[in-house]
Amino acid sequence: MVARSASAGHRGARGWIVSAATVVLVIIPGVVPPHPGAGFVWSPDVLALNAVAAAILMGRHQRPLAVLAAVIGVVAVSVPLGLFNPGLVLAAGVAVYTTMLYATRRRGFVLTALVALAMLAFVFVDGYSGLQNVLTVLLGGAIGDAVRTQRDYVASVTERAERAERTRDAVAGQRVAETRLAIARDLHDVVAHQISVINLHAGVAASSLRNRPADAEKSLAIIRSASRTALTEIGDLMATLRDPTTAIGPFGLSQLDDVVREFASHGMEVAVHIDGDPYELPASIDVTALRVVQEALTNAHKHGTGHRAHVLIGYLPRALRITVSNPTASDGAGARHLGMNQGLIGMRERVDSVRGALRYGADGTGRWLLVADLPTEPAHDDLDTPDDLDAPDDVDAPDDVAAQGDTQ
Structure with missing residues (x-):
């Protein structure tokens, strides 16, 4: 002045x-x-x-x-x-x-x-x-x-x-916001599943400590393994944040079997079906696909019934379609919990970031369906979604699945 x-x-x-x-x-x-x-x-x-x-x-x-x-x-x-x-x-x-x-x-x-x-x-x-x-x-x-x-x-x-200068400040602010969102999304992807497992088995251990000590011991072992995995993944994420050049290894559908085995160790039966001839996916699509499957199975584990789920990976000509199906409670309580899940917000944001489409909801027959279409050709805006996609009867995703709004 x-x-x-x-x-x-x-x-x-x-x-x-x-x-x-x-x-x-x-x-x-x-x-x-x-x-x-x-x-x-x-x-x-x-x-x-x-x-x-x-x-x-x-x-x-x-x-x-x-x-x-x-x-x-x-x-x-x-x-x-x-x-x-x-x-x-x-x-x-x-x-x-x-x-x-x-x-x-x-x-x-x-x-x-x-x-x-x-x-x-x-x-x-x-x-x-x-x-x-x-x-x-x-x-x-x-x-x-x-x-x-x-x-x-x-x-x-x-x-x-x-x-x-104004434009530079605006771009810098936008990049900071995008970075914060990406960090929040990655933290959720890394931690949410393991914390859910720890919370679930902590309850099991507490309820069976006196009468079923073997079950309590098994749950505690799972808690120890899940916490170790969460710490390792958080450490990898922090190393990447400190040094973006740090390589943390490939991450995508090639780790799908590991994810399925992990859920199997928690007592959940996951069936995987591949439709079409697999082909190499863009890195962003590959990562997003595994994260969608991981989050969908986490939700099914937390809020579904029957401790089982089915994953269908469809390799379409210009898109990758992921369908995850799991049974829910007949009174609709499980479906409500699934629809109100915070992870669905991050999942939708991650799918939107690769120009994909996500829809989910109850089909009225006691099943919860989640369908994600991820484009595999960057220059193509329209996704191929043929009606004749072959799938088992218990996971067929009807076209009229209502897109449920995120409420949290």
Whole structure:
């Protein structure tokens, strides 16, 4: 704030200095010899007329056109009175200069030309030719145009720099938000399943500690294994965050068997069916596919019934379709819990990030269905979703599955 005030004061002081210098230069011809070699001559009439022109110039920044017209009027009056002098020509040049600063460029050029012609028409006074008068006016117009061009250039550069800074800040903010979302999503993917397993088996261990110590011991072993796995995966994630170049190994559907075995160790029966000829998937699709299966099985384990689920991986010509089916309680409580699951929000965001489509819901027969279509061709917007996709009867995903809203 102080720097701004100091800068404004500096510009104000400089303006007063320029104005004082202009007044002196306009008035001087009234107190100098009219010809080289002549003695000192005091010309009060010339001095008075030049003082009037100098006073008019004081308002040139507020009303440049009016000041230009008034100065030209003073010059025109001086001709028949025999008081025409270089000070008035200089006053006209200063007025033209100021007009060029504020008027449009075309209007400034037109006004400069008209004033130059007017000067050319005035009679020669005291040995000053009309050409000198014209050159003085044209010089004022040229300097004014150059100064305005320089100011416009500086203003445009400043505006572009400010716009670039605003854009850079907006992009940086967007990237920070996307990074935070990605970190939150990855943390959920890494931790949610293991924490769910730990919570589930902690309850089992607590309830069977006295009467079924063998079951309690088995649950505690599962808790220990799940916690170790969670810590390992969190460590890998933190290493990647600290150093993005850190390699944590391939991750995708090639680890599907490991995921299925892990759920089997928790007492859940998972059947996997592959439809179509498998082909190499883009890395982002491969990761998203495994995360969708992992989250869907976690939900089935937590909220489903029967401790079983079916996974169908369909390799379509331009898309990968994942269908996960599991039984729910007949009263619909399991379906409600599945539909209100926080992990579905992250799952939808992850599917959306690869331009995929996700739908899920109860089919009305005691089953919960989740279907994810992931495009395998980046340039293709429409997914192939043929109606004749072969699937076992207990996992067939009807086309009218209602997309359930995330409520948490």
